[in-house]
Amino acid sequence: PYVVTENCIKCKYMDCVEVCPVDCFYEGENMLVIHPDECIDCGVCEPECPAEAIKPDTETGLESWLELNANFAKSWPNVTTKRDALPDAKEWDGKPGKLELLSP
Ligand code: SF4
Ligand code: F3S
Numbered sequence: 001p002y003v004v005t006e007n008c009i010k011c012k013y014m015d016c017v018e019v020c021p022v023d024c025f026y027e028g029e030n031m032l033v034i035h036p037d038e039c040i041d042c043g044v045c046e047p048e049c050p051a052e053a054i055k056p057d058t059e060t061g062l063e064s065w066l067e068l069n070a071n072f073a074k075s076w077p078n079v080t081t082k083r084d085a086l087p088d089a090k091e092w093d094g095k096p097g098k099l100e101l102l103s104p
Contacts, residue, residue, distance in 0.1 A: 001039035001057055002046060003069045004032055008053035009102050010092040013085040016045040016054060027079035028072055029103035030086060035073035036066060051093050072104070 004016075009031045016032065017025045024038035034045075036057070046054045057066050092098065 001036040001041060001066070001069075002034055002043065002054055003036070003057050003062055003065045004034055005053050005055055005062065005065045006098050007051040007094065008032060008049070009098040010086060010095075011051045011053070011089040013050045013089060014079075014082045015048045015050060017079050018082045019044045019048050023078065023080045024073075025079050026073045026076040028076050031072075031102055032079065033069040033072045033076065036070050038073075051089075 012030055012032060014032070017023075021042060021044070022038055022040055024035045025032045026035060034054075041056070043056070046056070048054075055062060055065075086092075
């Protein structure tokens, strides 16, 4: 599957939800995740993310992000409609250390 990684946090641009053919994005307060069992690996969301936060899990070092996506996809609500990005998305885009700011 594809996974949402750190740079989504506090940006949440939401362009990804609009293109997913199987509606497998789940929404937290300041991040989205992909349900790994529902993602069909089509790859169309990856280039749509302005924050370049979406990656295929075949990339190295993404094990913990895959686990985080799987865990939150169980409790967060499904999201299928794009809304506005978070207000300070531009300022947070690319900032390091955002994992500790993730709202569970
Ligand atoms: Fe949806 Fe395809 Fe992205 Fe998976 S890779 S989350 S199926 S758009
Ligand atoms: Fe996040 Fe990118 Fe989607 S910032 S909400 S993964 S478009």
